[in-house]
Amino acid sequence: MLLGVFGGVFLVTKQETELKEGILEAIDRAKALSKPVLVSEVQQINHIDPLTFFTAGVEGFFGERFFWKDPSEETFIIGMGICNQIQSDQAAGRFFHVENEWKRLIKDAIIFNRFNLNGIGPLMFGGFSFDPLKEKTKLWSKYSDSLFHIPTFMYSVIQGKAFLTTNIICTQHDDHTLVEIINKEKNALFSSIIDAKKQDGHQLVKEIEINPAEWKETVSSVVKELKQGPLEKVVLARETRLIYDKQVEVENVLELLLKQQQDSFIFAFESNGDCFIGASPERLVKKTGNNLFTTCLAGSIARGKTKDEDQMLGEELLNDPKNLIEHQYVVQMIKEAMEEVCEEVSLPKETNLLKMRDIQHLYTPVAGVAKEDTSLLLLVDRLHPTPALGGLPKQEAVEKIREVEELDRGFYGAPLGWVDYQDNGEFAVSIRSGLIQKDEASIFAGCGVVKDSNADSEYIETKIKFRPMLTALGGNNK
Numbered sequence: 001m002l003l004g005v006f007g008g009v010f011l012v013t014k015q016e017t018e019l020k021e022g023i024l025e026a027i028d029r030a031k032a033l034s035k036p037v038l039v040s041e042v043q044q045i046n047h048i049d050p051l052t053f054f055t056a057g058v059e060g061f062f063g064e065r066f067f068w069k070d071p072s073e074e075t076f077i078i079g080m081g082i083c084n085q086i087q088s089d090q091a092a093g094r095f096f097h098v099e100n101e102w103k104r105l106i107k108d109a110i111i112f113n114r115f116n117l118n119g120i121g122p123l124m125f126g127g128f129s130f131d132p133l134k135e136k137t138k139l140w141s142k143y144s145d146s147l148f149h150i151p152t153f154m155y156s157v158i159q160g161k162a163f164l165t166t167n168i169i170c171t172q173h174d175d176h177t178l179v180e181i182i183n184k185e186k187n188a189l190f191s192s193i194i195d196a197k198k199q200d201g202h203q204l205v206k207e208i209e210i211n212p213a214e215w216k217e218t219v220s221s222v223v224k225e226l227k228q229g230p231l232e233k234v235v236l237a238r239e240t241r242l243i244y245d246k247q248v249e250v251e252n253v254l255e256l257l258l259k260q261q262q263d264s265f266i267f268a269f270e271s272n273g274d275c276f277i278g279a280s281p282e283r284l285v286k287k288t289g290n291n292l293f294t295t296c297l298a299g300s301i302a303r304g305k306t307k308d309e310d311q312m313l314g315e316e317l318l319n320d321p322k323n324l325i326e327h328q329y330v331v332q333m334i335k336e337a338m339e340e341v342c343e344e345v346s347l348p349k350e351t352n353l354l355k356m357r358d359i360q361h362l363y364t365p366v367a368g369v370a371k372e373d374t375s376l377l378l379l380v381d382r383l384h385p386t387p388a389l390g391g392l393p394k395q396e397a398v399e400k401i402r403e404v405e406e407l408d409r410g411f412y413g414a415p416l417g418w419v420d421y422q423d424n425g426e427f428a429v430s431i432r433s434g435l436i437q438k439d440e441a442s443i444f445a446g447c448g449v450v451k452d453s454n455a456d457s458e459y460i461e462t463k464i465k466f467r468p469m470l471t472a473l474g475g476n477n478k
């Protein structure tokens with residue numbers, strides 16, 4: 001295999017590439033089946049800093065990258081280039097539709113992977129909008145309601161080991177020159193790792209909270225309705241728009257998130273020039289074989305300035321009836337959903353605290369063993385939106401949000417993550433997030449409104465929830 005001088009430093013592989021024979025075989029198969037065939041090859045490679053890899057793609061792959069890190073830092077997945085995408089604006093059966101498309105692609109794929117790990121080989125990364133029936137604004141015009149990318153090059157660090165997956169779609173019209181094309185692209189990418197450098201930083205010039213007074217009025221009117229029932233909880237969200245002196249560099253924002261929000265999922269998902277980015281503490285669901293993990297996260301309070309104050313605030317949260325109810329709705333719904341698809345479900349009796357840099361939450365982790373044939377996207381379908389982002393009852397709460405919320409949530413508060421070809425994967429609830437659009441950005445925050453909510457306190461809660469993104473985006477760290 002031909003390697004660039006610099007590329008060779010990083011692309012020292014522990015095996016010969018099988019891609020060439022795979023491509024030839026796939027072209028034959030594409031001819032026989034009269035449909036495109038995916039070839040995927042996994043190589044173990046030397047370790048590269050994940051952010052450096054992401055940054056190296058800025059020249060060749062801008063707009064076609066993604067970045068993912070889980071809170072335990074067991075899994076980093078960085079994608080470059082779009083080998084294939086699954087996208088749709090269809091609302092009914094959207095999770096099922098994506099799963100079917102994915103299975104169809106995988107069924108005839110030629111895969112070279114000798115490592116028994118999750119998060120390598122053919123994998124799709126992406127997510128879903130919060131509510132496909134919400135009227136669309138131009139804010140989210142670059143993202144379909146279901147959008148997944150299968151990357152051309154994917155760098156994964158799994159439990160400290162580094163891998164490169166190369167994915168290629170072969171059609172009946174392709175020939176052996178495809179091998180050279182892909183190797184050239186690979187070498188160019190690995191050569192640019194050496195001179196991957198960041199641009200001069202962007203400066204925030206203006207911060208515009210979108211209609212805060214109206215938002216508070218909406219909260220108050222929903223509280224009135226909650227007092228009458230049958231609605232019990234509705235999550236209401238809002239937006240702050242940020243204006244910059246020049247284009248926002250996604251790499252800089254990611255770097256700050258990685259430093260400042262280490263215990264979070266960190267994600268970035270580029271589409272058609274925009275970038276959805278965030279640092280979420282909330283897992284929707286993780287699947288490893290038949291083992292499922294999900295999280296109930298709802299109920300919030302500020303962090304203290306001193307250790308004592310922080311502990312006091314934590315105690316206050318653990319004993320606050322309004323927040324406990326807000327949390328309990330989530331536990332109740334997630335437990336029921338898990339029991340439907342699991343042989344067994346376990347969760348702690350006591351509610352715990354999850355402390356992030358800017359905020360603390362009530363937290364209940366839930367684990368389960370899935371029944372046969374329970375797929376990851378089936379779980380996403382069952383869980384989304386949990387009452388942490390939607391409300392209770394689910395359907396009525398989503399309809400209420402659709403009716404009264406000014407914000408077009410798009411991908412905010414929705415499932416974002418990855419699924420590999422063996423149906424392992426993980427989705428976060430994409431909160432503490434923002435959408436970068438050239439020299440502007442929108443950030444989003446919401447909170448659980450129950451009948452004991454007060455509009456001013458909920459407003460302050462959303463202020464705190466803006467902080468992780470606002471800080472990383474150069475805003476005031478207040």
Ligand SMILES: C=C(O[C@@H]1C=C(C(=O)O)C=C[C@H]1O)C(=O)O
Nearest residue numbers: 298299300388431445446447448
């Ligand atoms: C809606 C958000 O967060 C959710 C709402 C919470 C609450 O109201 O207490 C807590 C955690 C999240 O489930 C957000 O961060 O935007």
Ligand SMILES: [Mg+2]
Nearest residue numbers: 299300447448
């Ligand atoms: Mg709350």
